[in-house]
Amino acid sequence: MMEITEGSHAVAEAVRLCRPQVVSAYPITPQTHIVEALADFVANGKLDAEYITVENELSALSACVGASAAGSRTYSATTSQGLMLMAEVVFNAAGMRMPIVMSIANRAMGAPLSIWNDMQDSIALRDAGWLHFYAEDNQEATDLHFLAYKVAEDPSVQLPALVCFDGFILSHTYEPVDVLSQEQVDTYLPKYAPAERLDANDPISFGMYATPEYYLEFRYEMNEAQKKAKAAIAKYGKEFGTLFGRDYSSLIETYRLDDAETAIIAMGSVCGTVKDAIDEMREAGKKVGLLRIRVFRPFPIEEIATALATVKRIAILDKNVSLGSRGGATAIEVRDAMYGSTIPVKGYILGLGGRDIRKKDIKEIVALCEKGEGDQFIGLRKEVL
Amino acid sequence: MAETCKTCELFDAGHRACGGCGAALAARLVTKAAGTNTIVVSSTGCMEVFSTPYPETAWKVPWIHSLFENAAAVASGIEASLKKQGRKEKIVIMAGDGATFDIGMISISGAFERGHDFTYICYDNEAYMNTGIQRSGATPYDASTTTSPAGSQSFGNKRPKKDMPAILAAHGAPYVATASIAYPADLMQKVEKAINTPGPCYVQVHAPCCTGWGFEGEQTIAIAKLAIETGLWPNFEMVDGRITKVKKVVRKPVTEYLKTQKRFRHLFKPKQQDTEIAAIQAIADRNAEKYSLDIKLPPKKE
Numbered sequence: 001m002m003e004i005t006e007g008s009h010a011v012a013e014a015v016r017l018c019r020p021q022v023v024s025a026y027p028i029t030p031q032t033h034i035v036e037a038l039a040d041f042v043a044n045g046k047l048d049a050e051y052i053t054v055e056n057e058l059s060a061l062s063a064c065v066g067a068s069a070a071g072s073r074t075y076s077a078t079t080s081q082g083l084m085l086m087a088e089v090v091f092n093a094a095g096m097r098m099p100i101v102m103s104i105a106n107r108a109m110g111a112p113l114s115i116w117n118d119m120q121d122s123i124a125l126r127d128a129g130w131l132h133f134y135a136e137d138n139q140e141a142t143d144l145h146f147l148a149y150k151v152a153e154d155p156s157v158q159l160p161a162l163v164c165f166d167g168f169i170l171s172h173t174y175e176p177v178d179v180l181s182q183e184q185v186d187t188y189l190p191k192y193a194p195a196e197r198l199d200a201n202d203p204i205s206f207g208m209y210a211t212p213e214y215y216l217e218f219r220y221e222m223n224e225a226q227k228k229a230k231a232a233i234a235k236y237g238k239e240f241g242t243l244f245g246r247d248y249s250s251l252i253e254t255y256r257l258d259d260a261e262t263a264i265i266a267m268g269s270v271c272g273t274v275k276d277a278i279d280e281m282r283e284a285g286k287k288v289g290l291l292r293i294r295v296f297r298p299f300p301i302e303e304i305a306t307a308l309a310t311v312k313r314i315a316i317l318d319k320n321v322s323l324g325s326r327g328g329a330t331a332i333e334v335r336d337a338m339y340g341s342t343i344p345v346k347g348y349i350l351g352l353g354g355r356d357i358r359k360k361d362i363k364e365i366v367a368l369c370e371k372g373e374g375d376q377f378i379g380l381r382k383e384v385l
Numbered sequence: 386m387a388e389t390c391k392t393c394e395l396f397d398a399g400h401r402a403c404g405g406c407g408a409a410l411a412a413r414l415v416t417k418a419a420g421t422n423t424i425v426v427s428s429t430g431c432m433e434v435f436s437t438p439y440p441e442t443a444w445k446v447p448w449i450h451s452l453f454e455n456a457a458a459v460a461s462g463i464e465a466s467l468k469k470q471g472r473k474e475k476i477v478i479m480a481g482d483g484a485t486f487d488i489g490m491i492s493i494s495g496a497f498e499r500g501h502d503f504t505y506i507c508y509d510n511e512a513y514m515n516t517g518i519q520r521s522g523a524t525p526y527d528a529s530t531t532t533s534p535a536g537s538q539s540f541g542n543k544r545p546k547k548d549m550p551a552i553l554a555a556h557g558a559p560y561v562a563t564a565s566i567a568y569p570a571d572l573m574q575k576v577e578k579a580i581n582t583p584g585p586c587y588v589q590v591h592a593p594c595c596t597g598w599g600f601e602g603e604q605t606i607a608i609a610k611l612a613i614e615t616g617l618w619p620n621f622e623m624v625d626g627r628i629t630k631v632k633k634v635v636r637k638p639v640t641e642y643l644k645t646q647k648r649f650r651h652l653f654k655p656k657q658q659d660t661e662i663a664a665i666q667a668i669a670d671r672n673a674e675k676y677s678l679d680i681k682l683p684p685k686k687e
Contacts, residue, residue: 021466021470022466024461049469050465050469052462052465055494055498056495058454058455059455059457059461059491059492059495059496062455062459063462063465064462065459066426066451066460066466067463067465068462069462069463070466071466089451092451096451198447198463198474199447200421200422200423203446203448205437205449206448207437207449208440208442209438209450210439214440
């Protein structure tokens with residue numbers, strides 16, 4: 001059913017439909033509306049879950065680890081400083097193979113303190129072992145939660161998943177969203193039934209320590225699970241498409257890329273602006289297209305290499321920066337995907353801490369890329385430097 | 386229902402603890418008292434390491450370890466999960482003093498305030514033993530550790546133990562107790578009581594560490610007894626914040642306890658430090674007054 005609703009409420013509605021048995025979260029801007037809505041659902045009998053109002057984010061995710069180990073579907077949400085406070089548990093939850101799903105309303109990292117959007121928070125934890133989904137709009141922010149649970153809980157994967165969407169830009173924006181019915185979601189996402197759990201009738205030990213004789217193999221198996229997640233996303237993304245008309249089987253989405261000379265690569269809500277800019281540039285005779293990364297982990301290495309094989313140049317937008325490196329994380333990883341190709345790859349860092357990104361910025365980036373210039377910040381206010 | 390399993394061993398032989406380890410004995414007694422219908426949550430620490438080197442485990446009850454500081458939060462999640470599934474297992478946390486008094490304090494405070502139904506056992510060996518005997522908030526006054534070493538300018542740890550039982554009683558915990566591996570029946574009874582009391586309960590178990598404190602492994606029980614007999618470890622229980630039971634003793638001077646352990650050796654050699662010993666005696670005297678530890682002997686007949 002189509003509803004015009006705030007991003008956070010649409011996400012909360014999706015989470016409710018996933019029937020988590022334990023929700024554990026701590027308030028932080030701009031994620032708070034989600035956990036408020038979930039608390040309201042529980043208080044009014046619309047969600048049959050235990051809702052733990054923890055004392056901080058570290059405990060929020062720790063409680064999810066315990067609840068997940070005991071055999072329940074669990075959910076949390078956070079952003080930025082909160083995600084960093086729980087960082088130790090983020091690694092731990094993945095290592096313990098707990099299929100927790102957590103929403104991230106992406107926000108900049110302090111200092112300086114900023115409540116506004118960029119993707120530095122989740123990107124900083126890209127090596128922790130979680131699946132990373134990035135939504136372009138609120139429909140996707142909603143749908144990716146169903147897919148995330150489905151993939152995370154698949155026995156071939158068994159990894160936690162982040163569903164990321166831009167703080168404020170999506171979380172606080174009203175858009176029309178097709179909200180599924182409970183019957184529809186139940187058909188797609190059955191009850192969580194883990195193969196192993198904490199159970200007095202079948203006692204096993206979780207979270208043992210590993211000596212050098214075993215540790216390497218644990219990490220190898222996590223990496224293999226990331227690779228297997230690609231097949232699971234293809235399978236369950238396609239199933240979602242068949243049932244509800246929106247296909248998420250691919251880790252990437254392309255827009256007017258087929259005959260493009262300049263390929264823009266980006267993630268998240270900025271892709272709407274990029275698509276509009278591309279339409280205008282196309283009208284002006286420039287062959288520009290977009291490759292949107294929807295899944296950052298597992299990273300679509302082969303998909304990107306194949307999709308970009310015939311372009312003349314690549315311009316990558318990053319709302320994050322790996323300080324001290326050549327640029328942002330997406331640019332670094334795309335360069336790796338394109339290794340051996342002679343196509344020039346340039347990175348552009350923009351939009352940090354909530355700075356607006358306009359169509360003219362995208363056009364400027366394409367012009368720079370055509371001149372072979374890049375690996376730089378865009379939109380700097382030189383007068384304050 | 387938690388059923389005490391007096392004959393079965395749920396913390397199995399073959400773990401890697403030192404001979405004479407007080408914490409291993411605590412694990413054995415606690416699981417015996419808790420019974421088979423129990424889920425154990427461990428924090429990172431000596432016990433976690435000596436009991437679960439993958440792929441071996443000493444635990445014959447379901448067991449989970451996540452991190453150092455989050456056992457109370459993990460237990461909160463387990464409790465919520467069991468409640469939602471309609472399951473009745475009891476949850477017992479086994480955490481060291483570093484995990485309890487120091488790094489886990491926020492998580493413990495949150496979980497106790499929220500009132501989850503679990504029993505938190507702190508096995509208190511009075512320092513970070515797993516990392517090599519560093520001081521914690523549970524280290525006693527003047528104990529020499531690797532981060533509070535006695536030296537020409539120092540008598541060791543500068544502060545007395547943090548009063549965790551009082552802190553958790555102040556959270557409204559319905560049952561708070563101290564216990565000792567020297568008195569197994571008392572310890573097991575307290576654990577059973579804690580497990581059968583709804584809400585968050587706390588039992589702090591004195592668990593001497595032969596390696597960290599510097600004594601021979603066969604002395605563990607004797608030293609734990611001396612801690613109680615000198616008044617340095619008050620053994621008591623509190624129900625709804627009120628002390629309801631105290632182990633009374635004919636008190637011995639604290640030197641009888643201090644002399645048994647290398648961590649206090651600097652108080653006696655090269656010369657006896659009377660001022661410092663008097664300060665420790667004063668701690669025992671204050672404990673005796675606060676908890677009414679002294680057995681009042683009848684006046685001698687003339």
